[in-house]
Amino acid sequence: MRKMSRFWARLCVILVAVFCAGLLLTCLLPRPWMIALDILSLAGFLCVKFLALRCPRCGWGGAVPQWSRSGTLHCPKCGGLLEYDR
Numbered sequence: 001m002r003k004m005s006r007f008w009a010r011l012c013v014i015l016v017a018v019f020c021a022g023l024l025l026t027c028l029l030p031r032p033w034m035i036a037l038d039i040l041s042l043a044g045f046l047c048v049k050f051l052a053l054r055c056p057r058c059g060w061g062g063a064v065p066q067w068s069r070s071g072t073l074h075c076p077k078c079g080g081l082l083e084y085d086r
Contacts, residue, residue: 001056001057003083004056004082005053006085016041056080058075
């Protein structure tokens, strides 16, 4: 069975961190480029999460991104095991 890429999961986590940091900075120091950074990082996160992190069994695109190995995850739609490479 095909495994999900850890690269895309880590990229997803990084984009969420950039979004949260940018949101905090935008509240403290509102600048147009910071708002654009927030929008782009959120759009990138959603694209990666729903297009790259898909269940290998049914193709459902809502897998939880994980930085490292911690427990087993199952697809809520089909019940299949969600495994990452490496």
